[in-house]
Amino acid sequence: MNTQEIKRGEYNAYYPISELKMASVNRDTVIKHAENFKSKLNEYGWMMPIVVSSKGDVIEGHHRIESAKLLKQKTIPAYVIQWVDTSIQKQHLDAIIGLNNSNKNWTKLDYLKAYARYNNDYKFVYNQYLKNQNNLSIGNLINCYFRTPSDFKKGKCIIKDKDFGKYLVLNISKLVKKHTTKKIQAYCVRELINVAYYKTEMNKETMSYLFMYYDRMAIKEHKHLTSIVDFRKHIECVLTEYNESK
Secondary structure (H helix, E strand, O other), X not given: OOOOOOOOOEEEEEEEHHHOEOOOOOOOOOHHHHHHHHHHHHHHOOOOOEEEEOOOEEEEOHHXXXXXXXXXOOEEEEEEEOOOOOOOHHHHHHHHHHHHOOOOOXXXXXXXXXXXXXXXXXXXXXXXXXXXXXXXXXHHHHHHHEOOHHHHHHOOOOEOOHHHHHHHHHHHHHHHHHHOOOXXXXXXXXXXXXXXXXXXXXXXXXXXXXXXHHHHHHHHOOOOOOOOOOHHHHHXXXXXXXXHHO
């Protein structure tokens, strides 16, 4: 059996930093990360090259480049590949995300913002995040609209029901504004969103009752209000009682 030939690039141990082009489609560079990487470079040296296209467009290693600049370096080790056409932004982005899908440094917000350039559903949810970031965590806002999180990092999520998602965001935001995140905590909100989709089947009338009940829990500082273990169990019991009473 013949071994399949896999595409390979060329290694350049002294690629001029001045010739590199940082990717506009990449996640935002965090200077703190670059600062932290400086000490690793001084202690261990260059253990891993950056990845660039034949045109000098950076595909992977933006923070290492910033670290090198902070250390007044003029060159950087680079692995140069020929098969990604970085003049096509979507192809450039796919290559960046393909290398970073297992990288924990990429946050949900990074993926959402990156795919918002090409996917209208991601663009809509990203804009909703900008409007509601003080009231909802990025994870919960994504959950309000997308119900296939396994596809989120691939840019393939589809909004389940935009109107229902807006309804959830509006009512959760009202609760947070009224009671603050000390009482309306993110993990409890996450469980309430799950109940909304999987237990109430997106019934607004039922959810309005649960939001009203959640408000009362916050006012009375209910013992299960911020309980990781008991909050969802309690809400589901309340839901069962509500359904039986109808």
